Amino acid sequence: MLVVEDEPAIAELQRRYLAQAGYGVHVEDRGRAGLDAVRRLRPVLVVLDVGLPDLDGVELCRRLREAGDWTPVLFVTARDDEVDRIIGLEIGGDDYLTKPFSPREMVARVKAVLRRAQDAARSDVLVSGSVRLDARARSVTVGGDPVALTLTEFNLLAALMRTRGRVLGRTELLAQAWGQADYGASRTVDVHVAQLRAKLGDACPIETVRGVGYRVPS
Template identity: 70%
Template structure:
């Protein structure tokens, strides 16, 4: 059921945790659909077209159907529905792998249900963009905030909501050096979440997708800027 904000797909094999997530999301006006495994999750994304997916990393079953496998499959299919990982493992390697395959955010158990809902809202805000904004460009890269599309030398490139907003913030800076802490605040909406490694991983992914046209330069020990 969609109660106004859109449908969120919760993929969680622990019923008690799924019930808490459902209750708090419903209170905030979201519709909620719950799946217990990766196969059900992939089917539900195709059928229900959720606005976001809360995805437990440690799902039962084969590795290709755990949380990371599900996210990887969605991205390989060209589905860029915002994904927020939930995991019991507080390990930087797991976190980085999740970000590298296209997750938009990451929460570690035990978590505050209110924090989880706040992060879902933040991911959705990032995916909405800023209406009425002018197109941004650097070299062969062109970003349209209204349509939320990015083209490299005329060819459209698919980005996650977080990657899109990260690129937009760098382009808006107009060659000014943007510190990692500033990017965490403007893109993720928090003073420090996941440390500078989170920013670095997303920048690396951006550069890969933009290829040789990437205008992003590293300023060691400080942050990033768009080359002029």
């Protein structure tokens, strides 16, 4: 587990609670050092402060995703603005925590993100049109060409493809893709669906059922 946090007291609190939960923890206090640590240590998850002094968390995550690194990221920020949350999710964050936060909530969110990563590795292959999703390999292709998805985008697509023909409301999608039904708001789901449509293009099988939610037709 990698924690990138420039406030020593918060970093120590995160380290202590994650260690108590049974995780090995490495801490960095600068963005560039955090980026190097991800590449060097290959952590299972990064708890990433947005407001880092030399390279902010959003840019750090962007560089990872552009390099094809999809290590799960839990953003931590002092800002409680929907625009900030949306930006973090759009560039590949998997969850979002606003300061001040309960250390127990942080650990719960870390466990939820890791659980979703494990669920994404189930050994089934789902196909809809030219879109093929391999859950074990955590890969998606369109017409044989690979498409890079974040963990959350992958889980959202998998949830819809596993329930083909059925309309899933936003709350149910939150529960299936995030592991909790009360996180964020419907806008969070809409952002990820928009990202999926942008990445999958005309092949995207997701349909909007106005006023209800989304589905992949059977």
